[in-house]
Amino acid sequence: MSLLAACIGAFQPPREPELARIREGLRLAPRCLVFLDGAHRPRSPRYPFTWEERAGMIRAALPPGEGERIDCHPLREGWGPQQRIAELQAAAPKENVLLLSPADADAGPLPRGWRIEPTAADPDPHGERLRERLYTAGDLPRALDESPELPAAVAEALRGWATRPEWQVLREEHAQIAREQAAWSVVPYPVxxxxxxxxxxxxxxxxxxxxxxxxxxxxxxxxxxxxxxxxxxxxxxxxxxxxxxxxxxxxxxxxxxxxxxxxxxxxxxxxxxxxxxxxxxxxxxxxxxxxxxxxxxxxxxxxxxxxxxxxxxxxxxxxxxxxxxxxxx
CATH class of the missing domain: 3.90.79.10 (Nucleoside Triphosphate Pyrophosphohydrolase)
Structure with a gap:
């Protein structure tokens, strides 16, 4: 039974901590399965990129030769443990899988036989703080330059993507959600x-x-x-x-x-x-x-x-x- 590495993440957009897990997986195994969480959803402030776009950015950010050793798979979010296990299992029905997951994170339900290899903690596991900075930036190119967690290839892709009309729609939706949450923030208990x-x-x-x-x-x-x-x-x-x-x-x-x-x-x-x-x-x-x-x-x-x-x-x-x-x- 062959050994495969695996990583599960949002990659919205791909960040260095996520890519570090992929590189470690490729060090430990000949190939790495990359599962892109939150797939098959429309664009939104939380999910700005399709799973295909995220897969392209990941491959562009990896060193030469490593992009060919990964297999990217869409993974639905919030569908329950059995559906999640089935989607993971379908990508590796017989292989011995080693999942690289931050030591402080809950990897969620996994297929039988999958093992976890703990990795360094991720300070922004869903990329929420990074997206917040980008959505609210007055000068987006500068914000990209000042985001060390962004690989150069990903930052370059975002510069081009931000010229598309979808970017402005997402910024406006993010601002509206922020206004709603600010209105509730004065309540002395979680809403x-x-x-x-x-x-x-x-x-x-x-x-x-x-x-x-x-x-x-x-x-x-x-x-x-x-x-x-x-x-x-x-x-x-x-x-x-x-x-x-x-x-x-x-x-x-x-x-x-x-x-x-x-x-x-x-x-x-x-x-x-x-x-x-x-x-x-x-x-x-x-x-x-x-x-x-x-x-x-x-x-x-x-x-x-x-x-x-x-x-x-x-x-x-x-x-x-x-x-x-x-x-x-």
Whole structure:
């Protein structure tokens, strides 16, 4: 059984501590598997780069000959331990794998037989402090020059990337999220936000909206929103569903079609902060989908065939695609 090294990281963007783990892996084994966490998501302040872009930057930053010895793989975030183990195992079904992981970090669930090789601690494990500096920099080229954790090839790639319109959109979204968090900062206890989402299935379709506001403007999402202070969860889900889709069904008919409620509480599921959502699954059976029209926070609402969902994964807000998978398979 051959030995493979492995590294798991955000690489948003690739930083020297992450590349040091890859280089150590290549010292210990002929090849290194590099798993890019948070894959198959739309661009956002937390996930500015696709997994393919990150893989390209990693290869460009490695010394000659080493880039050919790595295999980059996308890794979904927040889908639960079994899905994560399956994705890791698929990349190395039979090999003996040595995972290089910071000594102070939780490597998360791993396939049976994988061993951990502790490495030096990473002071910014998700790259959040680096991205904060770049998003708020008045002089981005100078900020890149003053970021020693950025390899030269990555800094050069970021100089070019920052000329694209996506960069300005991400900066604006980051600023909006920062303003929201600043408004909550005066509260003398950690803020936990409670939301509801509606998964509505009818005749082989699911009801989706496109967000009309930032963060995530233009992304696909489930109808939903924040719970009012004196509002039961089901009433909140019905209110948001009716406001955002104007679905031509009565609240009584929707209540009768409720099949399940599930809580989604991963601490990192939303960039806006600690947001716990209660997803309500309404199954209208095989009847034709009723008429809908976007309203309130939704720019539009539409019934999407279930068969088309897999190709749309990278267009969904936060973990909404994963929520759909939990109910629809």
């Amino acid at each position: 936990v936000l409670v939301t509801v989402d509606a998964v509505v299935r009818a005749g082989g379709h699911v009801l989706l909206i496109r967000r009309g506001r930032s963060p995530g403007k233009g992304l696909r999402a489930l109808p939903g929103g924040f719970v009012d202070p004196r509002e039961p969860l089901l009433e909140a889900a019905l209110r948001e569903l009716l406001e955002e889709t104007r679905i031509e069904l009565s609240p009584a008919a929707l209540r009768a079609s409720l099949r399940a409620v599930q809580v989604f509480d991963d601490p990192r599921r939303s960039q806006r902060g600690r947001v716990i959502t209660h997803a309500h699954f309404f199954d209208l059976g095989e009847s034709s989908p009723p008429a809908v029209q976007g309203g309130d926070d939704a720019a539009s609402a539409a019934w999407v065939p279930l068969a088309e969902l897999p190709a749309l994964e990278a267009q969904f807000l936060d973990d909404h695609f994963m929520v759909l998978r939990r109910f629809l398979g």
